[in-house]
Amino acid sequence: MCEPIVAYGxxxxxxxxxxxxxxxxxxxxxxxxxxEMVAIVGPSGSGKSTLxxxxxxxxxxxxxxxxxxxHDIVGISPNQLSKIxxxxxxxxFQSYNLISSLSAIENVSVAARLxxxxxxxxxxxxxxxKMGLAEKQKLKPVQLSGGEQQRVSIARALATNADxxxxxxxxxALDAENTQHVLKILxxxxxxEGRSVLLxxxxxxxxxxxxxxxxxxxxxxxxxxDSPSPKEILAAFEVAK
Numbered sequence: 151m152c153e154p155i156v157a158y159g160x161x162x163x164x165x166x167x168x169x170x171x172x173x174x175x176x177x178x179x180x181x182x183x184x185x186e187m188v189a190i191v192g193p194s195g196s197g198k199s200t201l202x203x204x205x206x207x208x209x210x211x212x213x214x215x216x217x218x219x220x221h222d223i224v225g226i227s228p229n230q231l232s233k234i235x236x237x238x239x240x241x242x243f244q245s246y247n248l249i250s251s252l253s254a255i256e257n258v259s260v261a262a263r264l265x266x267x268x269x270x271x272x273x274x275x276x277x278x279x280k281m282g283l284a285e286k287q288k289l290k291p292v293q294l295s296g297g298e299q300q301r302v303s304i305a306r307a308l309a310t311n312a313d314x315x316x317x318x319x320x321x322x323a324l325d326a327e328n329t330q331h332v333l334k335i336l337x338x339x340x341x342x343e344g345r346s347v348l349l350x351x352x353x354x355x356x357x358x359x360x361x362x363x364x365x366x367x368x369x370x371x372x373x374x375x376d377s378p379s380p381k382e383i384l385a386a387f388e389v390a391k
Contacts, residue, residue, distance in 0.1 A: 152217070152219055152220030153181055153182065153183050153184060153217075153220075154182050154183070154184060154218070154219055154238070154313055154314040154346040155180065155181060155182040155205055155216075155217070155218060155314065155346075155348065156181045156216075156217045157178065157179065157180050157181070157204075157205055157214060157215065157216040157217070158179050158214060158215050159177050159178075159179065159213060159214040159215065160175050160177070160178040160179075160180070160201070160204055160205075160211045160213070160214035160215075160216060161173065161175050161176060161177055161178075161211060161212045161213040161214055162174045162175040162197070162200055162201075162204055162209065162211050162212050163212045173369060174197040174200045174369055175197050175200060175201055175204065175211065175212075175369050176368070176369035176370050177213075177214070177370070178201060178214070178369070178370065178371060179371075180201075180205070180364070180371065182314065182346050182348050183346065184344075184346060185340055185344045185345070185346060186340065186346050186347075186361050186362070187336070187337065187339075187340045187346070187347040187349065187359065187360045187361050187362075188346075188347070188348050188349070188360055188361065188362045188363075188364065189349045189350075189351055189356070189357035189359075189360035189362070189363045189364070190202070190348070190349070190350045190351075190363075190364045190366050191351060191352065191354065191357045191363060191364070191365055191366065191383060191387065192365060192366035192367050192387075193367065193391075194352070196366050196367050196368060196369065197366065197368075197369045198350045198366050199318050199319075199350055201350075201366070202316055202318050202348060202350050204216065205218070205316070205348065206218070206235070206239055206241065206316045206348075207223045207231050207234065207235050207239070208241075210224070211224060218234055218235075218238055218239065218314075219234070219237070219238040219313050219314070221234045221238075236310065238312060238313045238314060239312050239313075239314055239315075239316060240306075240307030240308060240310055240312030240314070240315045240316070241307055241315075241316050241317075241318075242300070242303055242304055242307050242315060242316070242317040242318070242320045243303070243317075243318050243319070243320065244318065244319040244320065244322040244323050245323075246291070246296075246299040246300055246302070246303045247303065248291040248299055248302060248303065248306075249291075250290065250291050250292060251290070252290070252291075253287065253288050253289060253290055254278070254283060254286055254287050254288070254289055254290075254291070254294065254298075254302045254305075255274060255278065255287035255288065257291070257302055257306060258274060258277070258278075258302065258305045258306045258309050259274060259309070261306045261309065261310075262306075262309035262310055269309050273309075274287075274309070275287075277305050277308060277309060278305060281301040281302070281304060281305050281335065282301065282331070283298060283301055283302065283305070286298055295328070296323055296324055296325075296328065297324050297325070297327070297328025297331060297332065300320060300321075300323075300324060300328070300332055301331070301332065301335070304320075304332070304335055304336075308339075312345070313345060313346060314345065314346040314347070314348065315336070315339060315345060315346070315347045315348070316348050317336060317347060317348065317349045317350065317351075318350045319350060319351055319352065320332060320336070320349070320351075321333065321351070321353060321356055322351075322352070322353075329353070329356070333355075333356050333359055336349065336359070337359050340361075347360075354380040354383045354384055355380050357380070357383055358377075358378060358379055358380045358383060360377075361376070361377060362374060362375065362376055362377075363375045363378050363383055365383070365386050365387055365390050367387075367390050367391060372386075372390035373386045373389075373390050
């Protein structure tokens, strides 16, 4: 079985109007294994989100090779890339990106249909129960708390049966209680459902739930740790700076 993510020499340079180009990713090698949760931590502006976007095919790298579920996604057509993403990747972001005019369950079912996934009604019901939202599925986003909206966005990502979930600061807008709820769901995706998760976060407690933590500073991976504690991540982060 192919590893969900394998990438080598990933570089990303952004042009600047009237200034020198800015190199945000500086030759990154990274892999995410099957049934593995990997967290990327680092300061704002270090390139964490840019790396996630390149690895998931949302952004094209300037250089390097990236394989998503065994498929080379660099230099292929937008149509090919879209098919690979739909088949293998799910996305969770800090902004929930729910359609305000649709109910919670409609947000999930519409997204699944657009991705080409056939989701049975009973599967949707099971998914909402698993998210703790069985009684909330007919409500519009405005009627849901931030934590509930984020859980709907997670359900939307899972409805496509994605192999790997890309999560970019998924708890950044949540309170402590909802943060713990969402993190437990993400961990269960790996331990119970056998999916893989790539998590970008500034939250050291969240990162400590991962199987591996990558300390990312100034466009490069400075340190890699297996199942570290929050204190160990903080210490590595301070040394790496």
